[in-house]
Amino acid sequence: MADTTVATKTVKFIITRQDTPDSKPYTEEFEIPYRPNMNVISGLMEIQRNPKKTDGSNTAPVCWDSNCLEEVCGACSMVINGKPRQACSALVDKLEQPIRLEPMRTFPVVRDLVINRERMFGALKRVKAWIPIDGTYDLGPGPRMAETKRQWAYELSKCMTCGVCLEACPNVNDRNSFIGPAAISQVRLFNAHPTGEMNKEERLDALMTDGGIEGCGNSQNCVRSCPKGIPLTTSIAAINKDTTKHLFKKWLGM
Amino acid sequence: MKGNSYFSRKLHSLLGIIPLGGFIVVHGLTNYQAFERGPEGFAKGVHFINSLPVLPLLEIFGIYLPLLFHGIYGLYVAYQSDSNTGRFKYGRNWAFTAQRITGVITFVFVFWHVYQTRLQIYLGHLTHEELGSTMNLIASSPVYFVLYLIGVLAAVFHFSNGLWAFLVSWGITVGPKAQRISSYICMGVFVIVSALFILSLIAFGGDEFKEAANAATAFTNIG
Known part of the structure; x- marks a missing residue:
């Protein structure tokens, strides 16, 4: 009930996407509801649940790789605000917005944020x-x-x-x-x-x-x-x- | 093991210090004679170098061949590198990029400088005694002076930073503390060797060398 009165805080993402290994990359913007203690992965999960861009149009859910979610497996590495790091330990509260996500281009890009290591x-x-x-x-x-x-x-x-x-x-x-x-x-x-x-x-x-x-x-x-x-x-x-x-x-x- | 880039890269690293790094220091000290002892001191320095035994061999194996290998292979090394100083604004990363840029500048500068000086002697357009007046002509032109300043600073930075990297690449400075201390020493080398070259450039452009140059031209005119 309180939800309707509280001003909704949002998190903005600008994500570099790529449909196939050889196709051209492009960016899409997303704005998702904020929850406390979010990390980049939970943001991506939110986009997966409701794959709508900021302008309201539908898009395919963003693909990413992740596994342990505690920074020991290395699977969710991506470039976040210009620096390569793990998405699971990248806390939204500590990131400058809009949060820019790109794949690590040193490796072949499989799709969106998924790379081949x-x-x-x-x-x-x-x-x-x-x-x-x-x-x-x-x-x-x-x-x-x-x-x-x-x-x-x-x-x-x-x-x-x-x-x-x-x-x-x-x-x-x-x-x-x-x-x-x-x-x-x-x-x-x-x-x-x-x-x-x-x-x-x-x-x-x-x-x-x-x-x-x-x-x-x-x-x-x-x-x-x-x-x-x-x-x-x-x-x-x-x-x-x-x-x-x-x-x-x-x-x-x- | 077949011929591979490990050997080429190691040779490239070694030649950069021995003999080329040694050469740049000796060259700096010889030029500095111009500042400390004037045209005569410089002429003496030039004379001393030219009185070394087996000079052509020293020049070919101690300077030309190492320089060509280090320069040409170095261009390839620079070509193989990206620069990501925009994303990673760390001092060492700047030095990495600067090492490649100054390497290319030095490559061009050294060819130009050798053309203006040593090659003219080979071609018979100049004598060793006239080098002081040649340098006066170069150093008293503002454009040449600035180009020489850029070339010299690039070469000395490339040498000093290369010395730091050499110590890492040969496993002499291993830990972060050793590498930090060696970076201070290499910065000191940069300042001192740069000062030698800059002071001698200033001296070359000065009145003493102008008079010497005028006297030389007057002499040729008479002759």
Whole structure:
């Protein structure tokens, strides 16, 4: 009953849309009723329930990707008011309006805000970002990891392959084959692991080929943009050091 | 491992400091003789360089070839980069873009500067002794002076910021603290080396060099 007397507060969205991977993008404006504690995802859900533009005309519901809704899966990454970040942790109360949503164009756009992050998983495969423990017999327990190392390695393990660092990087684009900061940091993580360390040269070799670590141009946008606060530039510099050492060791046949 | 961009990029990074970074510092110090000791000091500096043994080899392997590789591969590196300083207004991101812009400016400037000076000597239009008066002609023209100022500042910024990036790319400065301290040092390098070049440009445009230039022209007229 009180609803009819309260002045209705609204939230404005300007969303960049694209119908197919190859079609031209266009923008549409939406104005939806405000509710307390909204985030960008709940705003998108509201548009999905009632897909009407600001001018009152109908439109197709906006497509987006999301999963965990607690900033650990990385699926809902998009460009919000110019900055790449997760839509689930983007609170409407803290955003300037109108809220502009765009897909992260560094990746192929599937539809509207949905992008294809496959290149990131390809990068993880390329650098062998895993620990091989399978054998034809029980290999037994591996060596222990020092607690001091575990503490910083844990920070690196927070990477959720969300793609924000690639979107922020000026060297990840169509003219450049740079693998991106995320996979380099994962090499540091798996090379720090006492069992993973046994295959560290394979991972370094992978980064010393076309489109590897040399693609980093030190703009350091990645570390400023990472939603999990991963020290990406420290990881890149540490792997620069390891690849340099590896290069000279190989030349000298050590 | 086949030929790949890792080696090219590493070589590009190394050559930028050794020898090219070293060369720019030596060049700055030689020019500074013009400010500190006048036309004679500068002539002595030029004479010292020209009295180095195996000079053509030093020039070819220490300057021309590294410069060509660093310059041409650098243009390719710049082509491969986007600039997103509009979206990410961070100091390091500005430096990233500036590194590429100053690289292109330096590329053009160095060709022009070599054409005006070293190439004229190769062609026999100039002698080493006349370099001081050539520089006087350049530095006393306001247009050339400003173009030289832009070229010199671009080159020195490219060197100083490149030194910072070199330390990261070779894994010497790893953590944020080391990188911050090295950025202060590199800023210091920028200020000092820029000052060397700017002061020598001012000296080249000054009266001492004008007189020296007039004397030289008078001499040629007589001769």
